[in-house]
Amino acid sequence: MEKQGFVRFNYDLSFATMQERKVIEIGCGEWGFRNLPMREHFEIARDFDFKWLEFGIGGDQTGRLSEFPESDEIAEFKALNEEFGIATPFCCIENDFTLADENDHLEVLEKSKKQIQAAADCGAKQVRLFAGFTPVEKVNSEIWDRMIKAFWDADQLCEGLELTIAIETHGGITFDEDESAHHFNSVSTDPESLTRLMEQLPPRVGFNYDPGNIKAVRPEDKNCCLEFINDRINYCHLKDWTRKGEGWVAVAIGDDDLDYGPLFENMKYDGVCLIEYEPLHDSRDGIRRSLDYLQRIEEESQVLKFQR
Structure with missing residues (x-):
């Protein structure tokens, strides 16, 4: 709920106080544009004055x-990039490094490496990868070790290409059937x-x-695991989910009850945060x-400022 009267106070803050605010750059994520031509x-992004896409x-x-x-x-x-003057240093790649079959795993790893190279050719500086989507209780030691090795292999490639990896x-x-999503724990x-990943x-x-x-x-974890990975966050997506029946549907931040204020205040990451609005009908x-x-x-x- 918006606090009446507090708004006026913030607008009257001195220049010195404004300088002390934590400034967070906001860019635009891509998943909600998946059905739109590039x-x-x-x-x-231009219409919203985003500089990062x-x-x-x-x-x-x-x-x-x-x-x-x-090419x-x-x-x-x-x-x-040149025409619109918008930077695109963030690249999303689809992968799963927790597949049970070793041959399938190796195939995904090789594909991911080729796509990492393509991301670098496009000018990316970061690649968003997944760890995988196997239920955490089914990730045995063999699958876990393969996953860890895959990230070491991918990171070695990325280091030579001056890229960094971010695991979502x-x-x-x-x-x-109603398209609501049921989420379960992955690694x-x-x-x-x-x-363990850290x-x-x-x-x-x-x-x-x-x-x-x-x-x-x-849903009971209001810190959203921040305390476990705060030292290693190097990428950030901003969205929320709301209940639909027994499942969830993706919504905009502010549409449901996820309170981003404390997360922003406590997050050590100081890079660009990307709005990831997933629904397709009202991007x-x-x-x-x-x-x-x-x-x-x-x-x-009194401590946050957002800019595009």
Whole structure:
């Protein structure tokens, strides 16, 4: 709820006090644009004055570059950067390093490496990967060790390409007939597994902190596992989920009860946070609602400031 009277106080803050605020850069995530041609991603980002835009490779989505983009496709993408003056250092790649079959695992790893190279060719500086979507209780020691080795292998490639990896906090998902989502713990949403990952991953590998995804698995955890990975967050998605029947549907930040204010205040990460509005039918309105929510947080806070 917006606190009346507190807004005026914040607008009257002195310049010195404003200088002390924690400034958080806001950019635009790509998943909600997955059915839109790439050019429209840039047009929407421009209309909201975003300077930072996420893009994706593979996954058979209209709004992403192809599975293995050729040089002409990459050149066309980079031309959009120049035309719109919008940076795209963040690249999303689809993978699962927790597959039970070793041959399937190795195939995914090799594909991921090729796509990491393509991301670098596109000018990316970070690649968002997943740990995997196997239920955490089914990840045995053999699967775990393969997963850890895969990240060491991928990180070695990334280091040579001047890229860093961010593992998204993302549980596994099944869907009901009404398209509501049921989330279950994966290794990247389970606190014990996150602690093990922090200990065993290459030191350059961080986490794409998505509090909304953790809420959907662990709705009672108001800290959304922040205390477990705060030292290694190097990427951030902003969204929420709301109940639909027994499941969840993705919504804008501010549409449900996930309180981002304390998370922003306590998060050590000081890079760009990306609004990831997932529904397809009202992308612009969802982004606008997200920005309005951030404005409300800023007006009610004495320590936060958001800028695009």
